[in-house]
Amino acid sequence: FLPTILIADGSDAITNGYELAFGKPSERIMCWAHVLRNVNEHLVSIPSETRNAIKSDIMVIQLSINEDIFKAAIRLFCDKWLLQNDSLVENFIKHFKEQWFTKQPGWYEGHALGYPSSNNALESTNRYIKEQSTFKDRLSVTRLDPAEKNYKAFKTQVEIRLADWTATAQWLQRKQSVIKHKINNNLKLYFVGNKNNQQIDQTYVDNWMTVHLNCDRDEFEDYKNHEPLLYVIVPDLVDFKSGKCSCIWYIKNNICKHLIGISKILNIPECEIPLSAKNIPIGEKRNLEDLQRQNKP
Template sequence: MSRRTWHECLSSTSENDIVSFIKENNVSTYRTEHFQVGKTITYRCTEYRKHPLCRFQLKSRESNNKFTLFRSESHDHSQRNDITRLKSPVRDIVRQMSDKGMTQTQIRKTVSYSRLKTRKNIISIDDLQKWCNQYLNCPSSDKLHDIFVPYYEAIDVDHIFICITARQLLSMCKYSSILAIDCTYKITWNELPLLVFGTSDFNRHFHPLGLCLISTDEAADTFKTLFRVLKSCVPLIIQQPYDITHVMADGAPGITSAMCELPNARRLMCWAHVIRKCREHRKLVLHKEKWLAIEKDIYNLQLVFNDHLFDKAARLMIMKWTADKDLDTFRKYFEDQWLLSLPFWYEGSANLIPSTNNDIESFNRKIKQMYTLRNKLSLSSFLQTAERMLYDWSLASISTPFAIQIEFNDDLAARAYKWLQKLDRIKVLRLGAASYVVPSSEPKMDTLLWVQYYHSISWNSYDEFIDWLNSARLLDFSRLTPPLFCSCKYGLKEYSCIHSLGLLMMSGHRKIPQQLGIRRGKGRPKKVKLALTKD
């Protein structure tokens, strides 16, 4: 998501003026922040849950008894979010039944009897196997949205693996070799976890590929089976080879052990889980000031943009922590867990790939919110719900196609042009056929020295490395279309930044936005200035 643009809309010395303006705009408090210069309160639309496209926000700043109000975006209530309550016609029918004297128990029995007629009751392993056999054959190419079961194992409740997908969903694999995996729980009465797998496009949107009903998410055999199913099934759908190069997941040891099935793939670790686990171990550091310094070091290390730099920076950071005996316990934990066992959580471990699993975890939340309604379902009810889920996902993949390139928005273009005007073009260095180095906004060294350190990798301390890292940005234009690689924070995480777009403008590959400017007024300019002027 791009950064917000704020415009000043009101300034006053009276807090009542700010309060009245806020009430008129139908907003509620979103975030309160305290700074040395004063307090900042951010407000958002009170109906943001009902209308997901509404990004309207207000921001109030208090400083020296002066109040300034800024606004961003505008109210957009064109699309209403899906609700989980019963539809109006159904509620009316239930209300009429209640008015005619039917009790709550009678209504429930009526619903249960209707479900027995419309749903297949699955109470045994044989029933489950019969259901899987009905969907075992892959549909023809003209039935893109029909679900099928490419593989299943149903021996007992402790040995279940049922993979369910659709042709349209698996067709997304032709655009991406990334596989994201996550499990969600409390789905069925049988306490069977639900494994959801998918991939992400260049707009960082998650595209589900299918789901698996499994008996356990701790055994490596579960994930080995998933990898084997995808390697055998996907090439038949997309009519081309399919090689998984990256697997994004949390710290589940079963996934780590199963990576032997994908010898050429890199097992990525979700950055959000890493920093969350580190914060859970902050009690190993007694002093708060030292913990804040450690957290800052970890955040800086996560922004390293290639493997060689990460290895060097990690050694320098551990060397820095070793000098303080109070950090020994946390240092050993961090080194064992996040440098030896699961080291690929930094941005450079996989460029132009999301560094977190947040998108699939948010997707799992929608499954419970929109489909299971946060209830544990019987197996027959869940399988019917799974059919509806996969059908909806398959249709949505057509209306929201896989993004194989990105488009720069107008706000970013304006900021890139502003950055280009301030750029000293003499300091822009060309490293190769498509690689450039540009100075950052707060450089600690010039770009020529930056390049020398980049090739020699000869920093003496971790702080010296961080100063080097923040002094310039490395860009790679080897891709013909955006996204383009940039080593700045926004380039690594959002795949678009002012540096890449600004250099495209400088080289003539991107049109420079035309400034509106001010037209010349009527009459001729004054030939003689006023004799007395006041500054």
């Protein structure tokens, strides 16, 4: 077993221990939950209205899909709040930039696509182990039964749920505009609008690409308003589940209706929408019984 990605809080001891055991990680993900807690602690002295606005901006930055966009967002964010000429805000921005940009920048979603942005699940499991075993004087006899199953299911590939297939079928029925943009002989991007029934054209995409690729923005508000106008899909022609999309749903779940839909349009192998996903009218969701039936082992 040789992991290449380390996700943890900002502790140097964790990083050092990992490097002693496995060598230097290819990516060091900083747990987003720990970042947010630290930010909240350093914002307590700032008035609530300003505090909430700063935190809202940081949450927007966390959704950056690549390093260039993240760096541009940080720059615009700092410029915006330093113009307030508030010593408390200036002190926070100084701390934030040093700690969460210079020292530990790996907390945005695009830092390592396909990997979690927090280690909350692991810490929850660790706490359960401590509460049920480590901190107890006595253990249940069944814990010593070698036939007792105590393992957790582990998946190496994303699992597409019936709800995902249904969302894809409805998205395809809307027949939204899809614009293909060729980067080189090996890479083709597919663009769709971020709203249902939004129609786009090549000029719209070209203008978006100019601003997006050059990170050409003057103010943070412009960044917030411009960033989500289009979604970019990079399909994998061999394994459609390995494709990428810039929408928030994909960033959080590693799969989305846009990626599945484009894969279906391109007739990528194994991307077949089941019949059960096609019987829900556009705009409607599956009822609770359907979802419970799907989740049964």
